Amino acid sequence: MSDIRQTKQKAAILEYLRSVKTHPTAEIVYSAVKKEMPNISLGTVYRNLEEFSKNEIIGKLEVAGRKRFDGDISVHGHFICEKCGLIDDLFFKKKIKIDFPKKYSINGIDLTIKGRCKKCEK
Amino acid sequence: MSDIRQTKQKAAILEYLRSVKTHPTAEIVYSAVKKEMPNISLGTVYRNLEEFSKNEIIGKLEVAGRKRFDGDISVHGHFICEKCGLIDDLFFKKKIKIDFPKKYSINGIDLTIKGRCKKCEK
């Protein structure tokens, strides 16, 4: 009845994304999965990453005009180095309280901090 | 000595962006400014918006694969409706405290909340 099918491609994409702590682009996921599955198509990777993120199985962020994907959907923010592009996860010890307006139904919060990493700070 | 020049194009772009509370794309800014300045070029709009945001004269956000610009650089977050694309400013009454790692030098914080607006909530 569930017209969604399990495929080797989907499994491989998810497995790779969950195996890394980075935030790869579709292109990077493609290159990595291609090693095990040489004729997977880039379109397949794009389609499934988009589908996964729509279903909240993975996270998605947009940095410098590129979409990036995150295998970790636990609540966390990101640090982005504006110079070298480094992306790092930010886990917060204390809960952050936000007094957002009641008129919206919230689905997710995305907290991104921009700056310089140690290496790029001068 | 300052090799940056004041131009009518720059002034018009800034003036438009500061006159609206929306978060227009470069394309939208272009269309608007074009009304007063019919042969301004799209490239000029892109170049200057990018330059302004680099110099922190305006804000920039990335939503659904598009860059959007914000004439308001006061500290605030954004709500984005995942269905209709509405972008709304979020001003917080209480200061938000974040315990981010010391290893980074912070330049800016971007807080985006995703969900459904009243109209799109079913």
Add this chain to the structure above:
DNA sequence: ATTATTATCAGTAATAATTACTATTAATAA
């Protein structure tokens, strides 16, 4: 003012990222 310098511009071409298309394949149902 007039002229010189060159940042910026308009217009267009090129690139990069992503999405759409289509015949084929393979996951699930019958």
Add this chain to the structure above:
DNA sequence: TTATTAATAGTAATTATTACTGATAATAAT
């Protein structure tokens, strides 16, 4: 097994953005 059709590989098309180039105009120098 066989039938059904979602998903795929491969490729073409689209969209957003950036790069290029000769002309223009903002500022500096005379």
